[in-house]
Amino acid sequence: MRRDLDIVTCQNSDEELLQQLQLNHNAVAFSILYERYWEKLVTIAYIRLKSSMDAQEVVQDLFLDLWKRSENIQLKYSFNTYICGALKYKIITFLARRKNEAERQSRLELPEIDRSTEQWLSYQQLRDELESSIQSLPEKCRLVFKLSREKGLTEREIAATLNISMKTVESHMSKALRTLRASLRYLHIFF
Incomplete structure (x- = not known):
């Protein structure tokens, strides 16, 4: 049959x-x-x-x-x-x-720096603090942030992937960026 x-x-x-x-x-x-x-x-x-x-x-x-x-x-x-x-x-x-x-990627690449130990340690410390700040975000907020920044997904793609509204994605991104700015206030000194 x-x-x-x-x-x-x-x-x-x-x-x-x-x-x-x-x-x-x-x-x-x-x-x-x-x-x-x-x-x-x-x-x-x-x-x-x-x-x-x-x-x-x-x-x-x-x-x-x-x-x-x-x-x-x-x-x-x-x-x-x-x-x-x-x-x-x-x-x-x-x-x-x-x-x-x-x-x-080109925006994230750091300019050529002197490889002195002090600069390398500062850079490592900054990366560690940034990663720590990202890990401290609430789970959904962290997931939305990583999909946006690490995977390069648009807000629409994130909403579809996580089955949430675009407003929720926007809210999570705003919260993540606010939190990261607050925890890394001195970031602008380095860039």
Whole structure:
């Protein structure tokens, strides 16, 4: 019986497969769409990203979104047009995140300093105090701060990841920054 369903499903159009996915969360329909589009989408992503690993990551993320959001997808044109458009936006988001991470890293890099013991100890002490301040934050606040500053996620992505509102994310970030400023008042002396 299952074999007949596979044969019928394999012959369906993309739109019919999407409909089965939307109505029944049909894993077979999803697998067929995945197999039909995986290589094509990875190739397109590779051309733009110049990295096989990044291309696969972006496409995998796209299919994960397709699985999670299948019930809400409404096609204006064909499924092919939809999935290629969705890939375009995933690539843009990926590139923007990569750029933001690079900019953040360049801002965090310290200017070339004399490697004297005194300066090294001051720098280590500052890093230790900063880490201690971060660890003293309430758990949710600390998690939001780390997702923002260490992982480079936007407030919207953090809200989606933690299943909380954007206002809550903003509140946690404000509290974290206020606390860190208060505990490291002399930070501006060093930078």
